[in-house]
Amino acid sequence: MxxxxxxxxxxxxxxxxxxxxxxxxxxxxxxxxxxxxxxxxxxxxxxxxxxxxxxxxxxxxxxxxxxxxxxxxxxxxxxxxxxxxxxxxxxxxxxxxxxxxxxxxxxxxxxxxxxxxxxxxxxxxxxxxxxxxxxxxxxxTKATASQRVTSTEEKLDACREMVNIAMGRAGESLAELLGEFIDLPIPNVNLIESNELSMAVAEINRNESVSAVSKGFISEGVSGEALVIFNDTNSQNIVELLKYPPSASSDKLALEALMDVSNILIGACLNGLSEQLKVAFSHTHPVLLGQHQGLSALLSDNVQRWGKLMAIEIGYAIKARDISFDLLLLFPGDAMSQVYSRLLDDSYDTDDKEGL
Missing domain, CATH: 3.40.50.2300 (Response regulator)
Structure with missing residues:
Protein backbone atom coordinates (compact mmCIF):
# COMPACT_ATOMS: atom_id res chain seq x y z
CA MET A 1 0.00 0.00 0.00
CA THR A 141 1.56 17.14 -16.01
CA LYS A 142 2.06 17.71 -19.73
CA ALA A 143 5.11 19.93 -19.61
CA THR A 144 8.43 18.65 -20.87
CA ALA A 145 11.78 19.48 -19.35
CA SER A 146 12.71 21.64 -22.32
CA GLN A 147 9.50 23.62 -21.99
CA ARG A 148 10.23 24.30 -18.34
CA VAL A 149 13.73 25.50 -19.09
CA THR A 150 12.37 28.15 -21.45
CA SER A 151 9.79 29.43 -18.96
CA THR A 152 10.80 32.76 -17.45
CA GLU A 153 8.60 32.23 -14.41
CA GLU A 154 10.21 28.88 -13.67
CA LYS A 155 13.65 30.34 -14.14
CA LEU A 156 12.83 33.04 -11.60
CA ASP A 157 11.41 30.40 -9.26
CA ALA A 158 14.61 28.36 -9.54
CA CYS A 159 16.73 31.41 -8.77
CA ARG A 160 14.47 32.36 -5.87
CA GLU A 161 14.93 28.90 -4.35
CA MET A 162 18.71 29.11 -4.86
CA VAL A 163 18.78 32.43 -3.01
CA ASN A 164 16.43 31.11 -0.34
CA ILE A 165 19.03 28.47 0.53
CA ALA A 166 21.92 30.94 0.39
CA MET A 167 20.17 33.52 2.57
CA GLY A 168 19.49 30.81 5.13
CA ARG A 169 23.22 30.18 5.40
CA ALA A 170 23.81 33.90 5.85
CA GLY A 171 21.08 34.10 8.48
CA GLU A 172 22.64 31.22 10.38
CA SER A 173 26.06 32.93 10.39
CA LEU A 174 24.58 36.22 11.54
CA ALA A 175 22.51 34.54 14.26
CA GLU A 176 25.65 32.87 15.63
CA LEU A 177 27.51 36.19 15.65
CA LEU A 178 24.74 38.23 17.26
CA GLY A 179 23.09 35.60 19.44
CA GLU A 180 19.68 36.62 18.13
CA PHE A 181 17.05 34.98 15.93
CA ILE A 182 17.07 36.40 12.40
CA ASP A 183 13.71 36.72 10.67
CA LEU A 184 14.07 35.60 7.07
CA PRO A 185 11.70 36.62 4.25
CA ILE A 186 10.77 35.08 0.95
CA PRO A 187 13.38 36.52 -1.46
CA ASN A 188 12.08 39.03 -3.96
CA VAL A 189 13.46 38.26 -7.44
CA ASN A 190 12.79 40.49 -10.45
CA LEU A 191 14.06 41.08 -13.97
CA ILE A 192 14.42 44.81 -14.51
CA GLU A 193 16.31 47.41 -16.52
CA SER A 194 19.20 49.06 -14.72
CA ASN A 195 17.53 52.45 -14.89
CA GLU A 196 14.57 51.00 -13.00
CA LEU A 197 16.66 49.78 -10.09
CA SER A 198 16.63 52.96 -8.04
CA MET A 199 12.85 53.11 -8.13
CA ALA A 200 12.50 49.40 -7.37
CA VAL A 201 14.94 49.52 -4.48
CA ALA A 202 13.34 52.64 -3.05
CA GLU A 203 10.47 50.38 -1.97
CA ILE A 204 12.87 48.53 0.32
CA ASN A 205 13.53 51.44 2.62
CA ARG A 206 11.44 54.57 2.60
CA ASN A 207 13.65 56.41 5.07
CA GLU A 208 15.54 59.38 3.74
CA SER A 209 18.92 58.42 5.17
CA VAL A 210 20.68 55.08 4.64
CA SER A 211 24.19 53.65 4.51
CA ALA A 212 25.42 50.92 2.19
CA VAL A 213 28.34 48.60 1.54
CA SER A 214 29.05 47.08 -1.88
CA LYS A 215 31.10 44.01 -2.75
CA GLY A 216 31.65 42.62 -6.23
CA PHE A 217 32.00 38.91 -7.02
CA ILE A 218 33.08 37.06 -10.12
CA SER A 219 33.73 33.54 -11.36
CA GLU A 220 33.89 31.91 -14.75
CA GLY A 221 30.64 32.99 -16.40
CA VAL A 222 28.90 34.31 -13.28
CA SER A 223 29.47 37.76 -11.86
CA GLY A 224 27.55 40.37 -9.96
CA GLU A 225 27.44 42.79 -7.10
CA ALA A 226 26.14 42.51 -3.55
CA LEU A 227 24.97 45.48 -1.51
CA VAL A 228 23.95 45.65 2.13
CA ILE A 229 21.70 48.62 2.88
CA PHE A 230 21.15 49.87 6.43
CA ASN A 231 18.62 52.28 7.76
CA ASP A 232 20.67 54.79 9.76
CA THR A 233 18.19 54.62 12.64
CA ASN A 234 19.30 51.01 13.19
CA SER A 235 23.01 51.69 13.57
CA GLN A 236 23.11 52.28 17.32
CA ASN A 237 21.04 49.14 17.98
CA ILE A 238 23.49 47.10 15.91
CA VAL A 239 26.48 48.56 17.75
CA GLU A 240 24.91 47.65 21.09
CA LEU A 241 24.17 44.12 19.88
CA LEU A 242 27.76 43.59 18.75
CA LYS A 243 29.00 44.72 22.19
CA TYR A 244 31.87 46.84 20.87
CA PRO A 245 33.99 48.45 23.58
CA PRO A 246 32.91 52.11 23.91
CA SER A 247 36.34 53.46 23.12
CA ALA A 248 35.67 55.05 19.78
CA SER A 249 33.29 57.68 18.46
CA SER A 250 29.73 56.67 17.66
CA ASP A 251 30.30 57.26 13.94
CA LYS A 252 33.39 55.05 13.92
CA LEU A 253 31.57 52.27 15.77
CA ALA A 254 28.62 52.52 13.40
CA LEU A 255 30.96 52.19 10.42
CA GLU A 256 32.70 49.17 12.00
CA ALA A 257 29.33 47.52 12.64
CA LEU A 258 28.24 48.23 9.09
CA MET A 259 31.34 46.59 7.63
CA ASP A 260 31.30 43.60 9.98
CA VAL A 261 27.65 42.72 9.36
CA SER A 262 28.05 43.29 5.61
CA ASN A 263 31.07 40.99 5.38
CA ILE A 264 29.26 38.20 7.25
CA LEU A 265 26.04 38.51 5.24
CA ILE A 266 27.66 38.79 1.82
CA GLY A 267 30.33 36.16 2.49
CA ALA A 268 27.93 33.52 3.81
CA CYS A 269 25.37 34.18 1.09
CA LEU A 270 27.95 33.95 -1.71
CA ASN A 271 29.30 30.72 -0.23
CA GLY A 272 25.78 29.31 -0.39
CA LEU A 273 25.44 30.40 -4.01
CA SER A 274 28.84 29.00 -5.01
CA GLU A 275 28.00 25.57 -3.58
CA GLN A 276 24.79 25.36 -5.58
CA LEU A 277 26.23 26.78 -8.81
CA LYS A 278 29.46 24.78 -8.45
CA VAL A 279 31.63 27.85 -8.99
CA ALA A 280 34.28 29.58 -6.91
CA PHE A 281 33.70 33.31 -6.52
CA SER A 282 36.50 35.82 -6.22
CA HIS A 283 35.46 38.78 -4.06
CA THR A 284 36.45 42.41 -4.35
CA HIS A 285 37.19 44.40 -1.22
CA PRO A 286 34.06 45.86 0.36
CA VAL A 287 33.41 49.46 -0.59
CA LEU A 288 31.49 51.93 1.53
CA LEU A 289 29.12 53.54 -0.96
CA GLY A 290 28.09 56.19 1.46
CA GLN A 291 26.71 57.01 4.87
CA HIS A 292 23.66 59.07 5.80
CA GLN A 293 22.60 59.57 2.19
CA GLY A 294 19.48 59.05 0.14
CA LEU A 295 19.19 55.61 -1.42
CA SER A 296 19.13 56.87 -4.99
CA ALA A 297 22.48 58.60 -4.48
CA LEU A 298 24.06 55.34 -3.39
CA LEU A 299 22.90 53.43 -6.44
CA SER A 300 22.95 55.86 -9.35
CA ASP A 301 26.66 55.68 -10.18
CA ASN A 302 26.88 51.98 -9.43
CA VAL A 303 24.43 50.38 -11.83
CA GLN A 304 23.93 52.70 -14.79
CA ARG A 305 26.55 50.78 -16.76
CA TRP A 306 24.33 47.67 -16.76
CA GLY A 307 21.44 46.90 -19.05
CA LYS A 308 18.88 44.28 -18.07
CA LEU A 309 19.62 42.61 -14.75
CA MET A 310 18.24 40.25 -12.17
CA ALA A 311 17.73 42.04 -8.86
CA ILE A 312 17.30 39.89 -5.74
CA GLU A 313 16.26 41.57 -2.50
CA ILE A 314 16.41 39.91 0.93
CA GLY A 315 15.11 41.79 3.93
CA TYR A 316 16.72 40.56 7.14
CA ALA A 317 15.30 41.60 10.51
CA ILE A 318 15.96 41.16 14.21
CA LYS A 319 12.51 42.04 15.49
CA ALA A 320 13.42 41.74 19.16
CA ARG A 321 15.94 44.58 18.67
CA ASP A 322 14.02 46.65 16.12
CA ILE A 323 16.78 46.12 13.56
CA SER A 324 16.37 45.59 9.83
CA PHE A 325 18.68 45.68 6.85
CA ASP A 326 18.55 44.54 3.23
CA LEU A 327 20.86 42.48 1.07
CA LEU A 328 20.70 43.13 -2.67
CA LEU A 329 22.22 40.69 -5.16
CA LEU A 330 22.55 42.08 -8.68
CA PHE A 331 23.39 39.85 -11.65
CA PRO A 332 23.87 41.70 -14.97
CA GLY A 333 23.65 40.49 -18.55
CA ASP A 334 25.13 37.10 -19.35
CA ALA A 335 25.65 36.24 -15.69
CA MET A 336 21.90 35.93 -15.30
CA SER A 337 21.70 33.35 -18.09
CA GLN A 338 24.62 31.43 -16.61
CA VAL A 339 22.86 31.22 -13.25
CA TYR A 340 19.77 29.82 -14.92
CA SER A 341 21.60 27.27 -17.01
CA ARG A 342 23.77 25.99 -14.16
CA LEU A 343 20.76 25.48 -11.91
CA LEU A 344 18.37 24.07 -14.48
CA ASP A 345 20.80 21.82 -16.33
CA ASP A 346 21.69 19.99 -13.11
CA SER A 347 18.14 19.91 -11.78
CA TYR A 348 16.36 18.59 -14.84
CA ASP A 349 18.69 15.80 -15.87
CA THR A 350 16.63 13.27 -13.92
CA ASP A 351 13.38 14.82 -15.15
CA ASP A 352 14.41 14.10 -18.73
CA LYS A 353 14.93 10.47 -17.84
CA GLU A 354 11.66 10.17 -15.99
CA GLY A 355 9.47 11.76 -18.59
CA LEU A 356 8.36 14.89 -16.80
Whole structure:
Protein backbone atom coordinates (compact mmCIF):
# COMPACT_ATOMS: atom_id res chain seq x y z
CA MET A 1 0.00 0.00 0.00
CA UNK A 2 1.37 3.41 -0.99
CA UNK A 3 2.36 5.89 1.72
CA UNK A 4 0.63 9.28 1.29
CA UNK A 5 3.39 11.89 1.08
CA UNK A 6 2.82 15.64 1.15
CA UNK A 7 5.49 18.09 0.03
CA UNK A 8 4.73 21.64 1.15
CA UNK A 9 6.89 24.40 -0.34
CA UNK A 10 6.03 27.64 -2.12
CA UNK A 11 8.62 26.89 -4.82
CA UNK A 12 7.75 24.46 -7.62
CA UNK A 13 11.46 24.01 -8.21
CA UNK A 14 11.93 22.99 -4.55
CA UNK A 15 8.94 20.65 -4.65
CA UNK A 16 10.39 18.77 -7.61
CA UNK A 17 13.80 18.60 -5.94
CA UNK A 18 12.22 17.15 -2.81
CA UNK A 19 10.25 14.56 -4.80
CA UNK A 20 13.38 13.46 -6.65
CA UNK A 21 15.19 13.03 -3.34
CA UNK A 22 12.80 10.37 -2.05
CA UNK A 23 14.13 6.79 -2.20
CA UNK A 24 13.42 5.11 -5.54
CA UNK A 25 12.05 1.93 -4.00
CA UNK A 26 9.67 3.69 -1.61
CA UNK A 27 6.03 3.12 -2.65
CA UNK A 28 4.54 6.58 -2.24
CA UNK A 29 1.58 8.64 -3.41
CA UNK A 30 2.82 12.25 -3.61
CA UNK A 31 0.72 15.39 -3.19
CA UNK A 32 1.86 19.00 -3.24
CA UNK A 33 0.98 22.18 -1.36
CA UNK A 34 2.25 25.70 -1.98
CA UNK A 35 1.62 26.95 1.56
CA UNK A 36 0.52 25.77 4.98
CA UNK A 37 -3.15 26.47 4.39
CA UNK A 38 -3.22 24.09 1.42
CA UNK A 39 -1.18 21.57 3.39
CA UNK A 40 -3.66 21.45 6.27
CA UNK A 41 -6.51 20.77 3.85
CA UNK A 42 -4.63 17.89 2.24
CA UNK A 43 -3.59 16.43 5.60
CA UNK A 44 -7.24 16.39 6.69
CA UNK A 45 -8.05 14.57 3.44
CA UNK A 46 -5.58 11.82 4.34
CA UNK A 47 -2.99 12.83 1.76
CA UNK A 48 -0.14 13.58 4.17
CA UNK A 49 0.80 10.71 6.48
CA UNK A 50 4.36 12.04 6.07
CA UNK A 51 4.78 15.78 5.47
CA UNK A 52 7.92 17.52 4.23
CA UNK A 53 7.40 21.11 5.36
CA UNK A 54 9.20 24.30 4.34
CA UNK A 55 9.37 27.24 6.78
CA UNK A 56 9.31 30.46 4.74
CA UNK A 57 6.06 30.54 2.73
CA UNK A 58 3.29 33.03 1.96
CA UNK A 59 -0.28 32.73 3.32
CA UNK A 60 0.73 30.38 6.16
CA UNK A 61 4.35 29.61 6.97
CA UNK A 62 5.84 26.46 8.42
CA UNK A 63 5.70 27.65 12.02
CA UNK A 64 2.00 28.49 11.79
CA UNK A 65 1.30 25.20 10.02
CA UNK A 66 3.07 23.19 12.68
CA UNK A 67 1.15 25.00 15.40
CA UNK A 68 -2.15 24.07 13.72
CA UNK A 69 -1.08 20.45 13.29
CA UNK A 70 -0.26 20.26 16.99
CA UNK A 71 -3.35 22.19 18.11
CA UNK A 72 -5.73 19.87 16.23
CA UNK A 73 -3.62 16.72 16.70
CA UNK A 74 -3.63 16.02 12.97
CA UNK A 75 -2.44 12.51 12.04
CA UNK A 76 0.87 13.13 10.29
CA UNK A 77 4.61 12.93 10.77
CA UNK A 78 6.40 16.18 9.90
CA UNK A 79 9.97 16.57 8.69
CA UNK A 80 11.06 20.17 8.18
CA UNK A 81 13.01 20.87 4.98
CA UNK A 82 14.32 24.42 5.00
CA UNK A 83 17.04 26.82 3.97
CA UNK A 84 16.68 28.51 7.36
CA UNK A 85 19.00 26.40 9.49
CA UNK A 86 19.29 28.65 12.54
CA UNK A 87 19.47 26.72 15.81
CA UNK A 88 16.42 28.58 17.12
CA UNK A 89 14.37 27.64 14.05
CA UNK A 90 15.24 23.98 14.53
CA UNK A 91 14.53 24.06 18.26
CA UNK A 92 11.17 25.77 17.77
CA UNK A 93 9.94 23.29 15.17
CA UNK A 94 11.11 20.26 17.15
CA UNK A 95 9.38 21.65 20.23
CA UNK A 96 6.17 21.93 18.19
CA UNK A 97 6.39 18.24 17.32
CA UNK A 98 8.39 17.95 14.10
CA UNK A 99 10.37 14.72 13.85
CA UNK A 100 13.51 16.17 12.34
CA UNK A 101 15.00 19.11 10.44
CA UNK A 102 16.75 18.77 7.07
CA UNK A 103 18.91 21.47 5.51
CA UNK A 104 18.41 22.48 1.87
CA UNK A 105 19.72 21.45 -0.61
CA UNK A 106 18.82 17.91 0.41
CA UNK A 107 21.40 15.21 1.02
CA UNK A 108 19.61 12.13 -0.36
CA UNK A 109 21.49 9.63 1.78
CA UNK A 110 20.87 11.65 4.93
CA UNK A 111 17.17 11.80 4.07
CA UNK A 112 17.02 8.02 3.64
CA UNK A 113 18.81 7.56 6.96
CA UNK A 114 16.32 9.83 8.77
CA UNK A 115 13.35 8.02 7.22
CA UNK A 116 14.82 4.68 8.22
CA UNK A 117 15.71 5.76 11.76
CA UNK A 118 12.09 6.74 12.45
CA UNK A 119 10.71 3.57 10.87
CA UNK A 120 9.05 5.51 8.05
CA UNK A 121 10.97 3.74 5.30
CA UNK A 122 12.86 0.48 5.73
CA UNK A 123 14.20 -0.15 2.23
CA UNK A 124 17.59 0.66 0.74
CA UNK A 125 19.38 3.55 2.41
CA UNK A 126 20.61 4.98 -0.91
CA UNK A 127 18.43 7.49 -2.70
CA UNK A 128 19.11 8.51 -6.28
CA UNK A 129 15.90 10.28 -7.16
CA UNK A 130 12.28 9.24 -6.72
CA UNK A 131 10.28 7.84 -9.64
CA UNK A 132 7.93 10.68 -10.35
CA UNK A 133 5.25 9.04 -12.49
CA UNK A 134 2.96 9.39 -9.44
CA UNK A 135 3.68 13.08 -9.10
CA UNK A 136 0.63 15.11 -10.06
CA UNK A 137 1.06 18.85 -10.33
CA UNK A 138 -1.58 20.12 -12.69
CA UNK A 139 0.62 22.78 -14.23
CA UNK A 140 3.41 20.28 -14.88
CA THR A 141 1.56 17.14 -16.01
CA LYS A 142 2.06 17.71 -19.73
CA ALA A 143 5.11 19.93 -19.61
CA THR A 144 8.43 18.65 -20.87
CA ALA A 145 11.78 19.48 -19.35
CA SER A 146 12.71 21.64 -22.32
CA GLN A 147 9.50 23.62 -21.99
CA ARG A 148 10.23 24.30 -18.34
CA VAL A 149 13.73 25.50 -19.09
CA THR A 150 12.37 28.15 -21.45
CA SER A 151 9.79 29.43 -18.96
CA THR A 152 10.80 32.76 -17.45
CA GLU A 153 8.60 32.23 -14.41
CA GLU A 154 10.21 28.88 -13.67
CA LYS A 155 13.65 30.34 -14.14
CA LEU A 156 12.83 33.04 -11.60
CA ASP A 157 11.41 30.40 -9.26
CA ALA A 158 14.61 28.36 -9.54
CA CYS A 159 16.73 31.41 -8.77
CA ARG A 160 14.47 32.36 -5.87
CA GLU A 161 14.93 28.90 -4.35
CA MET A 162 18.71 29.11 -4.86
CA VAL A 163 18.78 32.43 -3.01
CA ASN A 164 16.43 31.11 -0.34
CA ILE A 165 19.03 28.47 0.53
CA ALA A 166 21.92 30.94 0.39
CA MET A 167 20.17 33.52 2.57
CA GLY A 168 19.49 30.81 5.13
CA ARG A 169 23.22 30.18 5.40
CA ALA A 170 23.81 33.90 5.85
CA GLY A 171 21.08 34.10 8.48
CA GLU A 172 22.64 31.22 10.38
CA SER A 173 26.06 32.93 10.39
CA LEU A 174 24.58 36.22 11.54
CA ALA A 175 22.51 34.54 14.26
CA GLU A 176 25.65 32.87 15.63
CA LEU A 177 27.51 36.19 15.65
CA LEU A 178 24.74 38.23 17.26
CA GLY A 179 23.09 35.60 19.44
CA GLU A 180 19.68 36.62 18.13
CA PHE A 181 17.05 34.98 15.93
CA ILE A 182 17.07 36.40 12.40
CA ASP A 183 13.71 36.72 10.67
CA LEU A 184 14.07 35.60 7.07
CA PRO A 185 11.70 36.62 4.25
CA ILE A 186 10.77 35.08 0.95
CA PRO A 187 13.38 36.52 -1.46
CA ASN A 188 12.08 39.03 -3.96
CA VAL A 189 13.46 38.26 -7.44
CA ASN A 190 12.79 40.49 -10.45
CA LEU A 191 14.06 41.08 -13.97
CA ILE A 192 14.42 44.81 -14.51
CA GLU A 193 16.31 47.41 -16.52
CA SER A 194 19.20 49.06 -14.72
CA ASN A 195 17.53 52.45 -14.89
CA GLU A 196 14.57 51.00 -13.00
CA LEU A 197 16.66 49.78 -10.09
CA SER A 198 16.63 52.96 -8.04
CA MET A 199 12.85 53.11 -8.13
CA ALA A 200 12.50 49.40 -7.37
CA VAL A 201 14.94 49.52 -4.48
CA ALA A 202 13.34 52.64 -3.05
CA GLU A 203 10.47 50.38 -1.97
CA ILE A 204 12.87 48.53 0.32
CA ASN A 205 13.53 51.44 2.62
CA ARG A 206 11.44 54.57 2.60
CA ASN A 207 13.65 56.41 5.07
CA GLU A 208 15.54 59.38 3.74
CA SER A 209 18.92 58.42 5.17
CA VAL A 210 20.68 55.08 4.64
CA SER A 211 24.19 53.65 4.51
CA ALA A 212 25.42 50.92 2.19
CA VAL A 213 28.34 48.60 1.54
CA SER A 214 29.05 47.08 -1.88
CA LYS A 215 31.10 44.01 -2.75
CA GLY A 216 31.65 42.62 -6.23
CA PHE A 217 32.00 38.91 -7.02
CA ILE A 218 33.08 37.06 -10.12
CA SER A 219 33.73 33.54 -11.36
CA GLU A 220 33.89 31.91 -14.75
CA GLY A 221 30.64 32.99 -16.40
CA VAL A 222 28.90 34.31 -13.28
CA SER A 223 29.47 37.76 -11.86
CA GLY A 224 27.55 40.37 -9.96
CA GLU A 225 27.44 42.79 -7.10
CA ALA A 226 26.14 42.51 -3.55
CA LEU A 227 24.97 45.48 -1.51
CA VAL A 228 23.95 45.65 2.13
CA ILE A 229 21.70 48.62 2.88
CA PHE A 230 21.15 49.87 6.43
CA ASN A 231 18.62 52.28 7.76
CA ASP A 232 20.67 54.79 9.76
CA THR A 233 18.19 54.62 12.64
CA ASN A 234 19.30 51.01 13.19
CA SER A 235 23.01 51.69 13.57
CA GLN A 236 23.11 52.28 17.32
CA ASN A 237 21.04 49.14 17.98
CA ILE A 238 23.49 47.10 15.91
CA VAL A 239 26.48 48.56 17.75
CA GLU A 240 24.91 47.65 21.09
CA LEU A 241 24.17 44.12 19.88
CA LEU A 242 27.76 43.59 18.75
CA LYS A 243 29.00 44.72 22.19
CA TYR A 244 31.87 46.84 20.87
CA PRO A 245 33.99 48.45 23.58
CA PRO A 246 32.91 52.11 23.91
CA SER A 247 36.34 53.46 23.12
CA ALA A 248 35.67 55.05 19.78
CA SER A 249 33.29 57.68 18.46
CA SER A 250 29.73 56.67 17.66
CA ASP A 251 30.30 57.26 13.94
CA LYS A 252 33.39 55.05 13.92
CA LEU A 253 31.57 52.27 15.77
CA ALA A 254 28.62 52.52 13.40
CA LEU A 255 30.96 52.19 10.42
CA GLU A 256 32.70 49.17 12.00
CA ALA A 257 29.33 47.52 12.64
CA LEU A 258 28.24 48.23 9.09
CA MET A 259 31.34 46.59 7.63
CA ASP A 260 31.30 43.60 9.98
CA VAL A 261 27.65 42.72 9.36
CA SER A 262 28.05 43.29 5.61
CA ASN A 263 31.07 40.99 5.38
CA ILE A 264 29.26 38.20 7.25
CA LEU A 265 26.04 38.51 5.24
CA ILE A 266 27.66 38.79 1.82
CA GLY A 267 30.33 36.16 2.49
CA ALA A 268 27.93 33.52 3.81
CA CYS A 269 25.37 34.18 1.09
CA LEU A 270 27.95 33.95 -1.71
CA ASN A 271 29.30 30.72 -0.23
CA GLY A 272 25.78 29.31 -0.39
CA LEU A 273 25.44 30.40 -4.01
CA SER A 274 28.84 29.00 -5.01
CA GLU A 275 28.00 25.57 -3.58
CA GLN A 276 24.79 25.36 -5.58
CA LEU A 277 26.23 26.78 -8.81
CA LYS A 278 29.46 24.78 -8.45
CA VAL A 279 31.63 27.85 -8.99
CA ALA A 280 34.28 29.58 -6.91
CA PHE A 281 33.70 33.31 -6.52
CA SER A 282 36.50 35.82 -6.22
CA HIS A 283 35.46 38.78 -4.06
CA THR A 284 36.45 42.41 -4.35
CA HIS A 285 37.19 44.40 -1.22
CA PRO A 286 34.06 45.86 0.36
CA VAL A 287 33.41 49.46 -0.59
CA LEU A 288 31.49 51.93 1.53
CA LEU A 289 29.12 53.54 -0.96
CA GLY A 290 28.09 56.19 1.46
CA GLN A 291 26.71 57.01 4.87
CA HIS A 292 23.66 59.07 5.80
CA GLN A 293 22.60 59.57 2.19
CA GLY A 294 19.48 59.05 0.14
CA LEU A 295 19.19 55.61 -1.42
CA SER A 296 19.13 56.87 -4.99
CA ALA A 297 22.48 58.60 -4.48
CA LEU A 298 24.06 55.34 -3.39
CA LEU A 299 22.90 53.43 -6.44
CA SER A 300 22.95 55.86 -9.35
CA ASP A 301 26.66 55.68 -10.18
CA ASN A 302 26.88 51.98 -9.43
CA VAL A 303 24.43 50.38 -11.83
CA GLN A 304 23.93 52.70 -14.79
CA ARG A 305 26.55 50.78 -16.76
CA TRP A 306 24.33 47.67 -16.76
CA GLY A 307 21.44 46.90 -19.05
CA LYS A 308 18.88 44.28 -18.07
CA LEU A 309 19.62 42.61 -14.75
CA MET A 310 18.24 40.25 -12.17
CA ALA A 311 17.73 42.04 -8.86
CA ILE A 312 17.30 39.89 -5.74
CA GLU A 313 16.26 41.57 -2.50
CA ILE A 314 16.41 39.91 0.93
CA GLY A 315 15.11 41.79 3.93
CA TYR A 316 16.72 40.56 7.14
CA ALA A 317 15.30 41.60 10.51
CA ILE A 318 15.96 41.16 14.21
CA LYS A 319 12.51 42.04 15.49
CA ALA A 320 13.42 41.74 19.16
CA ARG A 321 15.94 44.58 18.67
CA ASP A 322 14.02 46.65 16.12
CA ILE A 323 16.78 46.12 13.56
CA SER A 324 16.37 45.59 9.83
CA PHE A 325 18.68 45.68 6.85
CA ASP A 326 18.55 44.54 3.23
CA LEU A 327 20.86 42.48 1.07
CA LEU A 328 20.70 43.13 -2.67
CA LEU A 329 22.22 40.69 -5.16
CA LEU A 330 22.55 42.08 -8.68
CA PHE A 331 23.39 39.85 -11.65
CA PRO A 332 23.87 41.70 -14.97
CA GLY A 333 23.65 40.49 -18.55
CA ASP A 334 25.13 37.10 -19.35
CA ALA A 335 25.65 36.24 -15.69
CA MET A 336 21.90 35.93 -15.30
CA SER A 337 21.70 33.35 -18.09
CA GLN A 338 24.62 31.43 -16.61
CA VAL A 339 22.86 31.22 -13.25
CA TYR A 340 19.77 29.82 -14.92
CA SER A 341 21.60 27.27 -17.01
CA ARG A 342 23.77 25.99 -14.16
CA LEU A 343 20.76 25.48 -11.91
CA LEU A 344 18.37 24.07 -14.48
CA ASP A 345 20.80 21.82 -16.33
CA ASP A 346 21.69 19.99 -13.11
CA SER A 347 18.14 19.91 -11.78
CA TYR A 348 16.36 18.59 -14.84
CA ASP A 349 18.69 15.80 -15.87
CA THR A 350 16.63 13.27 -13.92
CA ASP A 351 13.38 14.82 -15.15
CA ASP A 352 14.41 14.10 -18.73
CA LYS A 353 14.93 10.47 -17.84
CA GLU A 354 11.66 10.17 -15.99
CA GLY A 355 9.47 11.76 -18.59
CA LEU A 356 8.36 14.89 -16.80
Missing amino acids: STPILICDDSGFARRQMARSLPDSWDVDISFAENGEQALTLIREGKGDVVFLDLNMPVMDGYQTMEEIRKHDLPCLVIVVSGDVQAQAREKMLALGALDFIRKPIDNDKLSHILSSYGIYSGETHSSGAKLQKVEEASQ
